[in-house]
Amino acid sequence: MAKGFPSRAEDYSQWYNEIVSRADLAEHSAVRGCMVIKPYGFSIWEKMQAQLDKMFKETGHTNAYFPLFVPKSLFEAEEKNAEGFAKECAVVTHYRLKTDEDNPGKLKVDENAKLEEELVVRPTSEAIIWKTYKNWIQSYRDLPILVNQWANVVRWEMRTRLFLRTAEFLWQEGHTAHATKDEAVEETRMILDIYAKFAEEFMAMPVVKGLKSESEKFAGAEETYCIEALMQDGKALQAGTSHFLGQNFAKAFDVKFTSQEGKQEYVWASSWGVSTRLMGALIMTHSDDNGLVLPPKLAPYQVAMVPIYKGDEQRERVVSELQKIKEILEARGIRVKLDDRDTHKPGWKFAEYEFKGVPVRLAMGMRDIENGTIEVARRDTLEKKSFDLSDIGNKIEHMLENIQENLYNKAVDFREENTHIVDSYDEFKKVLEEKGGFIYAHWDGTAETEEKIQQETKATIRCIPFGKPEAGKCMVSGNPSARRVVFAKAY
Amino acid sequence: MAKGFPSRAEDYSQWYNEIVSRADLAEHSAVRGCMVIKPYGFSIWEKMQAQLDKMFKETGHTNAYFPLFVPKSLFEAEEKNAEGFAKECAVVTHYRLKTDEDNPGKLKVDENAKLEEELVVRPTSEAIIWKTYKNWIQSYRDLPILVNQWANVVRWEMRTRLFLRTAEFLWQEGHTAHATKDEAVEETRMILDIYAKFAEEFMAMPVVKGLKSESEKFAGAEETYCIEALMQDGKALQAGTSHFLGQNFAKAFDVKFTSQEGKQEYVWASSWGVSTRLMGALIMTHSDDNGLVLPPKLAPYQVAMVPIYKGDEQRERVVSELQKIKEILEARGIRVKLDDRDTHKPGWKFAEYEFKGVPVRLAMGMRDIENGTIEVARRDTLEKKSFDLSDIGNKIEHMLENIQENLYNKAVDFREENTHIVDSYDEFKKVLEEKGGFIYAHWDGTAETEEKIQQETKATIRCIPFGKPEAGKCMVSGNPSARRVVFAKAY
Numbered sequence: 014m015a016k017g018f019p020s021r022a023e024d025y026s027q028w029y030n031e032i033v034s035r036a037d038l039a040e041h042s043a044v045r046g047c048m049v050i051k052p053y054g055f056s057i058w059e060k061m062q063a064q065l066d067k068m069f070k071e072t073g074h075t076n077a078y079f080p081l082f083v084p085k086s087l088f089e090a091e092e093k094n095a096e097g098f099a100k101e102c103a104v105v106t107h108y109r110l111k112t113d114e115d116n117p118g119k120l121k122v123d124e125n126a127k128l129e130e131e132l133v134v135r136p137t138s139e140a141i142i143w144k145t146y147k148n149w150i151q152s153y154r155d156l157p158i159l160v161n162q163w164a165n166v167v168r169w170e171m172r173t174r175l176f177l178r179t180a181e182f183l184w185q186e187g188h189t190a191h192a193t194k195d196e197a198v199e200e201t202r203m204i205l206d207i208y209a210k211f212a213e214e215f216m217a218m219p220v221v222k223g224l225k226s227e228s229e230k231f232a233g234a235e236e237t238y239c240i241e242a243l244m245q246d247g248k249a250l251q252a253g254t255s256h257f258l259g260q261n262f263a264k265a266f267d268v269k270f271t272s273q274e275g276k277q278e279y280v281w282a283s284s285w286g287v288s289t290r291l292m293g294a295l296i297m298t299h300s301d302d303n304g305l306v307l308p309p310k311l312a313p314y315q316v317a318m319v320p321i322y323k324g325d326e327q328r329e330r331v332v333s334e335l336q337k338i339k340e341i342l343e344a345r346g347i348r349v350k351l352d353d354r355d356t357h358k359p360g361w362k363f364a365e366y367e368f369k370g371v372p373v374r375l376a377m378g379m380r381d382i383e384n385g386t387i388e389v390a391r392r393d394t395l396e397k398k399s400f401d402l403s404d405i406g407n408k409i410e411h412m413l414e415n416i417q418e419n420l421y422n423k424a425v426d427f428r429e430e431n432t433h434i435v436d437s438y439d440e441f442k443k444v445l446e447e448k449g450g451f452i453y454a455h456w457d458g459t460a461e462t463e464e465k466i467q468q469e470t471k472a473t474i475r476c477i478p479f480g481k482p483e484a485g486k487c488m489v490s491g492n493p494s495a496r497r498v499v500f501a502k503a504y
Numbered sequence: 505m506a507k508g509f510p511s512r513a514e515d516y517s518q519w520y521n522e523i524v525s526r527a528d529l530a531e532h533s534a535v536r537g538c539m540v541i542k543p544y545g546f547s548i549w550e551k552m553q554a555q556l557d558k559m560f561k562e563t564g565h566t567n568a569y570f571p572l573f574v575p576k577s578l579f580e581a582e583e584k585n586a587e588g589f590a591k592e593c594a595v596v597t598h599y600r601l602k603t604d605e606d607n608p609g610k611l612k613v614d615e616n617a618k619l620e621e622e623l624v625v626r627p628t629s630e631a632i633i634w635k636t637y638k639n640w641i642q643s644y645r646d647l648p649i650l651v652n653q654w655a656n657v658v659r660w661e662m663r664t665r666l667f668l669r670t671a672e673f674l675w676q677e678g679h680t681a682h683a684t685k686d687e688a689v690e691e692t693r694m695i696l697d698i699y700a701k702f703a704e705e706f707m708a709m710p711v712v713k714g715l716k717s718e719s720e721k722f723a724g725a726e727e728t729y730c731i732e733a734l735m736q737d738g739k740a741l742q743a744g745t746s747h748f749l750g751q752n753f754a755k756a757f758d759v760k761f762t763s764q765e766g767k768q769e770y771v772w773a774s775s776w777g778v779s780t781r782l783m784g785a786l787i788m789t790h791s792d793d794n795g796l797v798l799p800p801k802l803a804p805y806q807v808a809m810v811p812i813y814k815g816d817e818q819r820e821r822v823v824s825e826l827q828k829i830k831e832i833l834e835a836r837g838i839r840v841k842l843d844d845r846d847t848h849k850p851g852w853k854f855a856e857y858e859f860k861g862v863p864v865r866l867a868m869g870m871r872d873i874e875n876g877t878i879e880v881a882r883r884d885t886l887e888k889k890s891f892d893l894s895d896i897g898n899k900i901e902h903m904l905e906n907i908q909e910n911l912y913n914k915a916v917d918f919r920e921e922n923t924h925i926v927d928s929y930d931e932f933k934k935v936l937e938e939k940g941g942f943i944y945a946h947w948d949g950t951a952e953t954e955e956k957i958q959q960e961t962k963a964t965i966r967c968i969p970f971g972k973p974e975a976g977k978c979m980v981s982g983n984p985s986a987r988r989v990v991f992a993k994a995y
Contacts, residue, residue, distance in 0.1 A: 040636075040639075042570070042571045042632065042635075042636065043571075043575060043578055043632065043635050043636075044571045044573045044574070044575060044623065044632070047571035047572070047573060048571070049568070049569065049570050049571065049636050050568055050569040051568055052566035052567065052568045052651060055566070055567050055568045055569055056566060056567070058569075059567060075543035075546070075547060076543065076546050076547070076550060077540070077541055077542055077543045077546045078540070078541040078546055078549075078674065079533070079540050080533045080534075080535045080538035080539070080540065080672055081538070081572075081625075081656055081658065081672050082535045082538060082594075082672070083535070084534060084535055085601070085611060085612075087534055088601075088611070089609065089610055089611050092609055095601075095611060099600070099601040099602065099603075099611050100600050100601070100602075101599075101600070102599070102600060102601050103573075103596045103598075103599055103623070104596060104597065104598040104599070104600075104601065104613055105594045105595060105596050105597075105625065106595065106596075106597045106598065106613065107594075107595040107597065108592070108593070108594055108595070108660040109590070109591050109592070109593060109595075109660065110576070110579075110586075110590040110591070110593050110595065110624070111590065111591075112590075118580065118583055119580055120576060120579070120580050120586060120590050121576075122595055122597065122622055131613055132535065132594070133601070134572075134596065134625075141533065141534065141535070144533075144534050145531075145533065145534075145540050148531075154847060160543060164656075165572055165655075165656065167572065169599040169600065181571055181572050181573070183569065356645060
C-alpha cells in the first residue's frame with residue numbers, strides 16, 4: 014500500500030483525493046474552484062471523448078462550436094432555465110485592463126471599458142444555440158438538426174471537488190431540433206442508451222436508467238432522463254443526463270418551421286451531456302486500497318513493461334527482448350509503455366504502475382530470458398504469474414478482455430449487494446444509515462414527500478427507473494404509488 | 505457561378521464572406537465578435553486538429569487542460585506579456601445574477617457577488633500554466649515537460665472577421681519546459697517545422713519560415729518564429745507562431761530546478777500555437793470564383809455522389825449501383841457522401857457540392873449503367889470526364905492524390921509569381937501598390953525604419969526568413985543589412 018495512503022474504510026473522501034492527486038489525474042489550480050487536468054488524467058478523458066464522439070457520429074450527429082459567452086438578455090429568455098442557473102453564473106462586465114497608476118507594474122479594470130450588456134460565461138448553451146437555430150430552421154426540410162459540442166462550461170460552485178464538482182468543467186452538450194414530439198423523445202431516449210452503453214462497456218460501470226422527478230429535472234426541460242451509478246461508499250453518482258425540452262426553447266426564441274402540411278409549428282428539442290465528472294465516477298467505481306484501477310478500454314496504456322537487470326549489458330539484452338514483445342502487443346492494437354529509464358528502480362516502477370492503475374504489468378529479467386518466460390501481474394486481482402512467451406500476444410489480449418469483464422462483473426456484484434428493497438420508512442432510514450446504497454421504495458409522486466425524505470434523511474430520488482411498474486403504497490404517506498423509485502444519498 | 509456571388513476581382517473581401525457563409529462554414533453570433541462554427545466548417549477544423557494532434561504526440565507531447573480564467577495578480581506577473589494583452593481582456597467581476605425587481609422576468613448582476621480579485625478570460629495561458637509548472641518542477645528529472653492544450657481563448661477585438669479575427673477563437677497552445685536553452689530553442693524550431701509540414705502537406709499551402717522582428721514578436725517572448733502564407737489578394741497571413749520564451753516566465757513565476765550538477769537554475773521555455781485562423785488561410789489559398797475549394801486531405805467528404813434518374817425504379821437501380829461504388833471507395837479509406845435525397849434535383853446538388861468545395865463529384869444515370877461508366881468531375885480544374893468503372897477505386901484514389909498535389913503546386917506558382925525582389929524604396933512602394941505579394945528587400949534592422957515603412961505603406965515585416973544571408977543596404981536608410989526580409993501587407 015502506498016505510504017500515507019488511507020484505505021477506503023479509513024477515510025473514503027481522503028482516499029479519493031489522494032488517488033486523484035498521486036495518480037497524476039488532476040489538481041486544484043490557482044483559480045478558485047477550477048482544476049488542472051494533468052496529462053495522465055487528460056489522456057483517460059481523451060479516450061472517453063473519442064469513444065463517445067464515435068458513438069454520436071455513428072448515430073448521425075455532427076460537431077459544431079458556439080460562443081463561450083451568452084448575452085444576459087438571451088440568457089434570460091427561457092425563464093426556468095435562467096432561474097436555475099442565475100445563482101452560479103460567472104459574469105463578464107468589462108473588456109479591458111489598464112495600468113494602475115497607484116501600483117507600478119500592476120493592472121486594474123478599465124472602468125471606461127464597461128460592456129453595455131453583461132456576458133454570462135455559459136453554464137450550458139441552450140440559450141445561445143436556440144438563438145442560432147432560429148436562423149437555421151425555416152422548413153421541415155431543415156430538420157432534424159443533430160449537433161453536439163465539446164466545450165468548457167462554468168458553474169460557480171462554493172464547495173468543489175476535483176472532477177466531481179468544479180467551477181469550470183469540460184463536457185459535451187448535444188442540442189437537437191425536431192419536427193415532432195415523438196422524434197425528440199426518441200432522440201432523448203436513444204442518447205440515454207448510448208450513455209448507458211458507454212458506461213457499461215467502456216467504463217465497466219453498471220448504471221440504472223430512469224427518469225428524474227420533477228424537482229430534480231433540468232431547469233427548462235419537460236423531462237430529464239438519467240443514468241445513475243453506485244459508488245463504493247454507497248452513494249449514487251449521476252453520470253449523464255438527456256433532456257426532452259419540449260417546445261420550451263423554441264417558444265422562448267420563437268423558432269418555428271413550416272410543416273409538410275404547410276403549417277407554422279414550434280420546433281421540438283432535446284439536449285444531453287456528460288462531463289469530466291465521469292472521471293470521478295470511473296475512479297470511485299474500480300479503485301482499491303492500492304490506488305487507481307482502470308478498465309483496459311480507457312487506460313492510457315494497458316500494459317507497462319519493467320526490465321529487471323544488473324549493469325548495462327543485461328539492461329540492453331532485457332530491454333531488447335521487451336521491445337520485441339512490445340511490438341507483438343502493439344500489432345494487436347494494445348497500448349504499451351516500456352519503461353526503460355535507468356533513473357528509477359524496478360520496485361519504484363512497480364509501485365508507480367500499480368498506483369496508476371495500469372491493467373497489466375510485465376516484468377522480465379535474465380532468468381526469464383533463459384526460461385522463455387515473463388512475469389505478468391494483473392492490477393484488478395493483484396495476481397502475479399509467470400507466463401510462457403509462446404503466443405504471448407494472444408494471452409495478454411485475452412487477459413485485458415478478462416480484466417475489462419471482471420471489473421464490470423465486480424461492479425455489478427457490488428451494486429446488487431448494495432441494492433435494497435424496503436417497504437417502510439423506518440426500514441428505509443435504517444438501511445440508509447447502516448448500509449447506504451440504492452434503495453427501491455414506494456413514493457406517492459409528490460414534491461412534498463420527496464422533500465420531507467430529503468430533509469430528514471439526505472436521500473434523494475435518483476430516478477424513477479424504467480421497467481415494469483409495481484403498484485404499492487408510499488412508505489411515507491401511505492398513498493398509492495405506481496412503482497418503486499430509487500433513493501440514495503448522492504454526489 | 506452562384507447567384508449574387510462576387511468574383512475575387514470584383515470584391516475580394518465580400519467574396520471571402522460569402523464563401524464562409526454560403527458554404528456553411530461559420531457565421532456571426534449574437535455575441536459581439538464571437539462566431540458560430542457550423543457543422544461543415546467544424547468538420548474541416550476537426551480534421552486539422554486530428555492531424556496536428558497526431559504530429560504533436562509523435563514528437564512526445566501530451567495534452568492537458570488548464571483553467572479558462574487567470575486571476576489578475578497572476579496575469580500581471582510577466583509584465584511584457586500582461587502589457588501586450590491587457591487592452592483586449594474580457595474580465596469576470598461577478599459570480600451571480602439575481603432577479604431584477606424593477607423588471608419582472610429579468611435578471612441583473614448581483615452586486616453582493618463581486619469577486620475579491622477579478623478573473624481574466626485567458627487570451628493565452630502562459631501565466632496560469634507557469635504558475636502550475638512551479639509545482640511540477642523540482643529537479644532536472646522532471647524535465648522536459650512537453651504539454652499541449654486544445655482550448656478556446658478570448659481577445660477582445662474591435663474589428664472582427666470570421667475565422668481571421670474573432671474575439672473568441674479555438675486553438676492549440678503548446679507550453680514546454682526545458683533544462684537548457686539549446687533544448688528549448690530546438691523545440692521551438694521543431695514545432696515550426698511541424699507547422700510548416702502541416703501547412704504544406706495537408707493544407708496544400710506553401711509557407712515561408714522565419715523569425716519575427718522585435719516589434720512583431722509575441723509579448724513575453726525572446727524570439728518568435730512564424731510561418732507566413734500568401735493569400736490570393738496579395739496579402740500575407742501569419743499561419744502559426746512558435747515562441748522561444750527564454751527564462752522570462754520561469755523568472756516571473758520563480759520556477760527553478762536542481763540541475764544534474766546540483767545547482768538551482770531557472771527553467772527554459774517555449775510556447776506555440778495555431779488557431780481557427782487556419783480555416784481562413786485554407787479558404788483564401790484555394791477557393792475560386794465558383795466557391796470553396798478544399799484539399800482532399802482536409803475535406804469532410806472527398807467524394808460526393810449524385811444519382812440521375814426518373815421515377816422510383818430508376819432511382820433504386822442507380823442508387824444501388826452508386827452504393828456499390830461507395831463501398832469500393834470507402835474500403836480505400838475515401839470519405840464519400842452519397843446524396844440520394846429525393847427532395848433536391850441533381851442540378852441543385854451539383855451546385856451545392858461545387859460551392860462547398862468537395863474535391864470529386866460522381867454522377868450516374870441509366871445510360872452510365874448501360875455503358876459501365878460514371879461521370880467524374882474535379883473541383884480544382886472543373887474538368888468533367890466519363891470514366892470506365894473498371895478499377896474505379898484506384899482511379900479515384902489517384903485523382904484525389906493528384907488534386908492535393910495540384911492545389912499545392914498552383915499555390916506555389918501563385919506565390920512565386922507574387923514574390924518580388926526590390927532594391928529601392930520607390931520600387932518597393934510601386935510593387936506594393938501595383939502588385940502586392942511578398943516583397944524581399946533589405947532593412948537596416950531598426951524599429952524606426954520598420955515603423956516608417958509601416959506608416960508610409962501599411963506593409964509590415966512578415967519575417968526574417970531562414971536561409972543564406974545576403975549582405976546589402978537598407979532600402980530606406982542606406983545602412984548595412986545582413987539579409988533581405990519579407991515585407992507584405994497582412995491580415
